Amino acid sequence: MSKKIEVGAKYQHEFRFSQADVQAFADLTGDHNPIHLDAEYAATTKFKQPIIHGHLSSSVFTRFLGMEEPGGPGSIYMKQETEYLRPMYVDTDYLVEFEVVEVDPVRHIARISTQVKNKETGKVTIRGIGTLMNETHY
Secondary structure (H helix, E strand, O other), rough: OOOOOOOOEEEEEEOOOOHHHHHHHHHHHHOOOHHHHHHHHHHOOOOOOOOOHHHHHHHHHHHHOOOOOOOOOOOEEEEEEEEEEOOOOOOOEEEEEEEEEEEEOOOEEEEEEEEEEEEEEOOEEEEEEEEOOOOOOO
16 A cells, blocks of 8 residues: 655656647647747747746646656546746756645545746746545545
């Protein structure tokens, strides 16, 4: 039997996205907004360079919660509340941080604080709360 995840447990993972990741996401979703793909266009915006799609940026939550603690294999994502606070850019190092804020051991459900920080500046780019079900962890 796997160990149970406790309230207050914290986890952190590093990641980054490439322009090829952004292009693949655009092709998969059909979102070819030039703010993500066209450096000349993006230079005319307040961002000055292409930004990563918001949902690609926050996909790291499911990436890690689906395969690593405090989620892991067998986890079912039930809900994600997300705030996009700052743009994210390709080839930049980020940290995704999780903290277990609530566990319902009867229903095997946990609420997990989710956030992304720019590794260099420490500024939060995304924050939210995810709700997961996992019969072996919660």
